[in-house]
Amino acid sequence: MEKHYNHKEIEQWWQNFWEKNQTFKVIEDNTKKKYYLLEMFPYPSGNIHMGHVRNYTIGDVIVRYKRMKGFNVLHPMGWDAFGMPAENAAINNNTHPAKWTYENIKIMRDQLKKLGFSYDWARELATCKPEYYKWEQWLFLKMLEKDMVYRKKSYVNWCEHCQTVLANEQVESDMCWRCGNMVQQKKLWQWFFRITDYAEDLLSYCDKLSGWPDNVTLMQKNWIGKSTGSKIKFKIVGHDEYISVFTTRPDTLFGSTFMCLAPEHPFVESLSKGTSQEKKVAEFVQKILNQKRSKNALEKYEKQGVFTGVWCINPSNNKKIPVYTANFALMEYGTGAVMSVPAHDQRDFEFAKKYNLDIKIVIQPHNKVLDVNTMPEAYAGDGVLVNSGQFNGMENKLAIEEITTWLEKNNKGKKAINFKLRDWGISRQRYWGTPIPVVYCPDCKVVPVLEKDLPLILPEDIDLLDNGGSPLAEFDSFFKTFCPRCGRDDAKRDTDTMDTFVESSWYFLRYCNPHYDKGMFDSEAVKYWMPVDQYIGGVEHAILHLLYSRYFMRVLQTLELIDFKEPFTRLLTQGMVCKETLTCPEHGYVFPEEAEILDGKTLCKKCRKTVEVGNVVKMSKSKKNVVDPNILLEKYGADITRLFCLFTAPPEKDLEWNDDSVEGCSRFINRVWRLVLQSTEKSENIVPYTGSSKNLSGNAKKLYIKANQTIKKVTNDIETNFHFNTAISAVMELVNTMYGIDFDSSHIKNDTDMKKVTAFCIENIVLLLSPLVPHFAEELWKRIGKKSSVIEQPWPKYVKDALATSDVLIVVQVNGKIRSKFIIDSQIDDEAIKERAIKEKAIQKYIKDKEIKKVIVVKNKLINIVV
RNA sequence: GCCGAAGUGGUGGAAUUGGUAGACACGCUAGACUUAGGAUCUAGUGCCGCAAGGUGUGAAGGUUCAAAUCCUUUCUUCGGCACCA
Incomplete structure (x- = not known):
C-alpha cells in the first residue's frame, strides 16, 4: 500500500478521465431541475492568482455537490478579455494586446484545468472576439433607437x-503615472447609458434579493x-434667470444666507462675466477643474470658493444673498447648486466662518438654546423653527412639508426626488475594447452603423502609441469611412471603445449558448438556464458590476428580449485572499521569495x-x-490546494x-488515504451497515451515530451557507474517532457489526469529501472496489434515528x-434534574x-441555580 | 470624508442565533516508533497560580439568572467610492 497520496499521477489520470468521458458537458434537459452556477x-x-483559485474552488464544490443531489448543472468559464492592462503590457513588452491576451488565456486555461474544475469547456467564451462583441454593438444600436443612450x-x-x-x-x-506631469480635466463628448431611468426600480428590487x-x-x-x-428656485438679481437647488432640508430655507454653485455650473461663467469678480472666478474654476474630481479625492481638499459677483433672492424672505462657486458643490449631484445654511450644515458652517458670511439660526433644539456667536459647529438635529416668518414655532419635521406646500402654492418650488446614481458613462478613449458603432458625418451628424455591417471589427494589425492613447484615430482604414445614411466619403468613426463593464453585464446570458449566431443570445437556452x-x-x-448587470437585464426586458429583471438569485461574495506586504528600503515592494528570515529579521536577498x-x-x-498557485500545484497538487482554500476560512471572510x-491539509489528506486503504485491505466484500442504530451496541453504535451526525453536519453546512471549513472539521472528527479505534484488537476483529459500520464510515467519508477533493475521492472510490465514478453517486443520506444518544450532559x-456537570437520560423531567443538581457535592x-x-433549567443542556 | 465589513489563545478559525468560550487545524512541549526524520502515532497546551481558585472574546459602560452574541460610546484594521477589473 502506498503511504502517500501521489497527486501528480492521480490528478492527471482523473483529469484525463473526465475529459475523455466528457463528464462535465451539459445540455438542456427538461426532465431535470436545472442549476446555474456562475463564478465571476x-x-x-497572465496567471491564475489565489483569489481565482479560491473563487473557483468554492464554485466547483457547490457544482459537484448539486450534481450529486441530482441537478442538471451549468458551470461555464470564459474571459473578460478587453481592458487596459493588455494595452499597458503591450506598450511595455512591445507586443500586441490581442497576442498578449490570447497567450494569457491559454496559460490560465491550462492552470484551471490542472485544478480539476468541472467546467463545460465547450461553452468557453472571450469578450474580445467579434462573435461576442458584435452583439454588444447590436444592443448599443437598439438602445440608441430607444433613446436609452445619449451623448454629452x-x-x-x-x-x-x-x-x-x-x-x-x-x-x-x-x-500622470507615465510622465509625471500634472493631470488636467478635459471635457470630451462621451456616450452615456440612462441607468438613472431605472434608479427607482433597481432600488425597490434590492429588498426582493433575498438570496443576496x-x-x-x-x-x-x-x-x-x-x-x-x-x-x-432662487431668482438671480439683475437677470431673468433662476438658480434651481435641490435640498432635503427645506425647513432650513429661511436660514440660507448664501448660494454655492459647482465650478462647472453654466451660470458661473455667464453670471460673473462683466463683474469685478470675473477674473478671480475664472482662475478659481480653472484651478478646481484641474484637480482630480472623484469624490474621495474631493473630500481631502479644503473647502474653498469664490464670490461670483452676483446675488440671488432667498424666496422665503426675499433677502439678497451672495452667489459663490465652491469646490464642494458637485455638478453631478442634484442641480449643481447648493443653498447654504451655515447654522444647520457643518460644511456650510465651515465655509461661512472661512469667508465671513452670515450665519442665521432658524431651528432651535429642544434641550438647549443656540447662539450664533458661540456655537462651535452647525446644529443639524431637530427642533422648532425661529426667524422663519409664518412658520415660527413649528416642529422642523412638519415644516419640511409645510414650507414645500407653501413654495408650491407660490410657484417658487416643488417636491422632488433626487438620486445619487448618475448615468453610466461608457466611452473609453482606448484601443483594446469594443468599438462604438457610430459614425460622424459632416451632414448627417451622428449616424449609427447599419446592423448588417456588424460586427464593427476592432482592427488588430495596428501599432500602439507609446503615450497610451488610442491608435484608432491614426488608423485611416478604420477611422475614415462612408456615412451609412448619405454615403459621403469623409465621415469619421467614433474612435472610443466601450467600458469593459459592458461586456461583463451580460456574459452570463451568452454562456447559455455561446456560439449562437442568430442573436445576442439563444432565448430558448436562456429560458431554461436563467436566472x-x-x-x-x-x-x-459588490456595487458596480452587479448593479450594471441588474440594469442590463432591465434594458433587455424593456426591449422585450427577456422576461426577468434580476440576473442572480443567490449571491456569495467571497472574501479576499490576503498576505502581508514586504517593503525593502532600496527595492520597494518585494516578492516573498525575494526575502528570507534570519534570526527573526526579514532581509532582502538582493541588498541584505x-x-x-x-x-x-x-x-x-x-x-x-502574492503566492503563485503554480508552486502549490507542483508541490501539493490540486486537491490539497483546494482543501486549503476551503478549510482555512469560511468563504465570505478574508x-x-x-x-x-x-x-x-496535506497531512489530513494522507491520514484519510491510509485509513481508507488500510481498512479496505482488512474488510473486503463487507456490506456497509445502513440500518437503525437500535440494533447496534457499544463502539459500533457510537461510531455509527458519529458517522450519521457527520453526514448531517456536512450536508447542513453546505446547504445553509457553504461553510466548508466546519464541514471539513466534522469529517476530521470522524476520521480522528476512527483512528482512536484499535481495529487489530481481538474483540473488534471478530465484531461483524463493527466491520459493517466501518465500511459505512469509509464509503461516506469518501463521498462527503468528493466535491472538495475530487481527484482524491475518485481514486479512493475506485480502490475500495467501486466500478462507477464517485461524481455519479447520489449524495449520502443520514439515518434519522442514528443521530443522538439517549444520554445528555447537563x-x-x-x-x-x-x-459541576453530570450525564443524565434525556427523557428525565426538569424537577428530577433540579433535585439531582442540588444534591451534587460540588x-x-x-x-x-x-x-x-x-x-432556571434549559432543556437537555443546563441548569442555573440563583442563590 | 462618505458607504460597507471585521476585531475571539502564539496562529487560522469554532460556538443549532442569549445557555459548557476556544470544536477542527497550525504551532509548541513531552513521549513512542525508526538507521534516520521536516514521516507516522500517543498525550498535553487560553492566561495567572504549586494548588484551591481566579480570570478571559479590541476598549469602556449597560440590559439579563446567563452576553463573543443584544444596547450605548470608543479604538484599530480592511474593502468600495463611478476610467483597475
Missing part, C-alpha cells in the same frame, strides 16, 4: 504631455442614494537590508504580496495566507458560574445555607 469570469492578466460632454483626466486620457488608477497624486447578503444590497441602496426633498442560481465573486464587485513587514492586505501583483495551514451553574459547597431564589 477572470480578466486574463463630460470630464476626463487628461495628460497634456502624453496627449492622452488617464484612468483614475493612472493618476498618482494628481500626476444584506451588506451588498445595502451598499447598492446607498449607491443609488434616493433622497426626497424639494427643488427650490443564475448561484453567483460567486469578490466582494470588491531589513525588509519591513507591512499590513495584511489583498494579494496583488503591484504589492508583490483568507490570510499561511504556509503551515497547507501542510496541515451543566450545573450557581449564579451563572459553572460548578454544588452543595456553593449553596450551603443560602436561600435558593430561582432555578
Whole structure:
C-alpha cells in the first residue's frame, strides 16, 4: 500500500478521465431541475492568482455537490478579455494586446484545468472576439433607437504631455503615472447609458434579493442614494434667470444666507462675466477643474470658493444673498447648486466662518438654546423653527412639508426626488475594447452603423502609441469611412471603445449558448438556464458590476428580449485572499521569495537590508504580496490546494495566507488515504451497515451515530451557507474517532457489526469529501472496489434515528458560574434534574445555607441555580 | 470624508442565533516508533497560580439568572467610492 497520496499521477489520470468521458458537458434537459452556477469570469492578466483559485474552488464544490443531489448543472468559464492592462503590457513588452491576451488565456486555461474544475469547456467564451462583441454593438444600436443612450460632454483626466486620457488608477497624486506631469480635466463628448431611468426600480428590487447578503444590497441602496426633498428656485438679481437647488432640508430655507454653485455650473461663467469678480472666478474654476474630481479625492481638499459677483433672492424672505462657486458643490449631484445654511450644515458652517458670511439660526433644539456667536459647529438635529416668518414655532419635521406646500402654492418650488446614481458613462478613449458603432458625418451628424455591417471589427494589425492613447484615430482604414445614411466619403468613426463593464453585464446570458449566431443570445437556452442560481465573486464587485448587470437585464426586458429583471438569485461574495506586504528600503515592494528570515529579521536577498513587514492586505501583483498557485500545484497538487482554500476560512471572510495551514491539509489528506486503504485491505466484500442504530451496541453504535451526525453536519453546512471549513472539521472528527479505534484488537476483529459500520464510515467519508477533493475521492472510490465514478453517486443520506444518544450532559451553574456537570437520560423531567443538581457535592459547597431564589433549567443542556 | 465589513489563545478559525468560550487545524512541549526524520502515532497546551481558585472574546459602560452574541460610546484594521477589473 502506498503511504502517500501521489497527486501528480492521480490528478492527471482523473483529469484525463473526465475529459475523455466528457463528464462535465451539459445540455438542456427538461426532465431535470436545472442549476446555474456562475463564478465571476477572470480578466486574463497572465496567471491564475489565489483569489481565482479560491473563487473557483468554492464554485466547483457547490457544482459537484448539486450534481450529486441530482441537478442538471451549468458551470461555464470564459474571459473578460478587453481592458487596459493588455494595452499597458503591450506598450511595455512591445507586443500586441490581442497576442498578449490570447497567450494569457491559454496559460490560465491550462492552470484551471490542472485544478480539476468541472467546467463545460465547450461553452468557453472571450469578450474580445467579434462573435461576442458584435452583439454588444447590436444592443448599443437598439438602445440608441430607444433613446436609452445619449451623448454629452463630460470630464476626463487628461495628460497634456502624453496627449492622452488617464484612468483614475493612472493618476498618482494628481500626476500622470507615465510622465509625471500634472493631470488636467478635459471635457470630451462621451456616450452615456440612462441607468438613472431605472434608479427607482433597481432600488425597490434590492429588498426582493433575498438570496443576496444584506451588506451588498445595502451598499447598492446607498449607491443609488434616493433622497426626497424639494427643488427650490432662487431668482438671480439683475437677470431673468433662476438658480434651481435641490435640498432635503427645506425647513432650513429661511436660514440660507448664501448660494454655492459647482465650478462647472453654466451660470458661473455667464453670471460673473462683466463683474469685478470675473477674473478671480475664472482662475478659481480653472484651478478646481484641474484637480482630480472623484469624490474621495474631493473630500481631502479644503473647502474653498469664490464670490461670483452676483446675488440671488432667498424666496422665503426675499433677502439678497451672495452667489459663490465652491469646490464642494458637485455638478453631478442634484442641480449643481447648493443653498447654504451655515447654522444647520457643518460644511456650510465651515465655509461661512472661512469667508465671513452670515450665519442665521432658524431651528432651535429642544434641550438647549443656540447662539450664533458661540456655537462651535452647525446644529443639524431637530427642533422648532425661529426667524422663519409664518412658520415660527413649528416642529422642523412638519415644516419640511409645510414650507414645500407653501413654495408650491407660490410657484417658487416643488417636491422632488433626487438620486445619487448618475448615468453610466461608457466611452473609453482606448484601443483594446469594443468599438462604438457610430459614425460622424459632416451632414448627417451622428449616424449609427447599419446592423448588417456588424460586427464593427476592432482592427488588430495596428501599432500602439507609446503615450497610451488610442491608435484608432491614426488608423485611416478604420477611422475614415462612408456615412451609412448619405454615403459621403469623409465621415469619421467614433474612435472610443466601450467600458469593459459592458461586456461583463451580460456574459452570463451568452454562456447559455455561446456560439449562437442568430442573436445576442439563444432565448430558448436562456429560458431554461436563467436566472443564475448561484453567483460567486469578490466582494470588491459588490456595487458596480452587479448593479450594471441588474440594469442590463432591465434594458433587455424593456426591449422585450427577456422576461426577468434580476440576473442572480443567490449571491456569495467571497472574501479576499490576503498576505502581508514586504517593503525593502532600496527595492520597494518585494516578492516573498525575494526575502528570507534570519534570526527573526526579514532581509532582502538582493541588498541584505531589513525588509519591513507591512499590513495584511489583498494579494496583488503591484504589492508583490502574492503566492503563485503554480508552486502549490507542483508541490501539493490540486486537491490539497483546494482543501486549503476551503478549510482555512469560511468563504465570505478574508483568507490570510499561511504556509503551515497547507501542510496541515496535506497531512489530513494522507491520514484519510491510509485509513481508507488500510481498512479496505482488512474488510473486503463487507456490506456497509445502513440500518437503525437500535440494533447496534457499544463502539459500533457510537461510531455509527458519529458517522450519521457527520453526514448531517456536512450536508447542513453546505446547504445553509457553504461553510466548508466546519464541514471539513466534522469529517476530521470522524476520521480522528476512527483512528482512536484499535481495529487489530481481538474483540473488534471478530465484531461483524463493527466491520459493517466501518465500511459505512469509509464509503461516506469518501463521498462527503468528493466535491472538495475530487481527484482524491475518485481514486479512493475506485480502490475500495467501486466500478462507477464517485461524481455519479447520489449524495449520502443520514439515518434519522442514528443521530443522538439517549444520554445528555447537563451543566450545573450557581449564579451563572459553572460548578459541576453530570450525564443524565434525556427523557428525565426538569424537577428530577433540579433535585439531582442540588444534591451534587460540588454544588452543595456553593449553596450551603443560602436561600435558593430561582432555578432556571434549559432543556437537555443546563441548569442555573440563583442563590 | 462618505458607504460597507471585521476585531475571539502564539496562529487560522469554532460556538443549532442569549445557555459548557476556544470544536477542527497550525504551532509548541513531552513521549513512542525508526538507521534516520521536516514521516507516522500517543498525550498535553487560553492566561495567572504549586494548588484551591481566579480570570478571559479590541476598549469602556449597560440590559439579563446567563452576553463573543443584544444596547450605548470608543479604538484599530480592511474593502468600495463611478476610467483597475
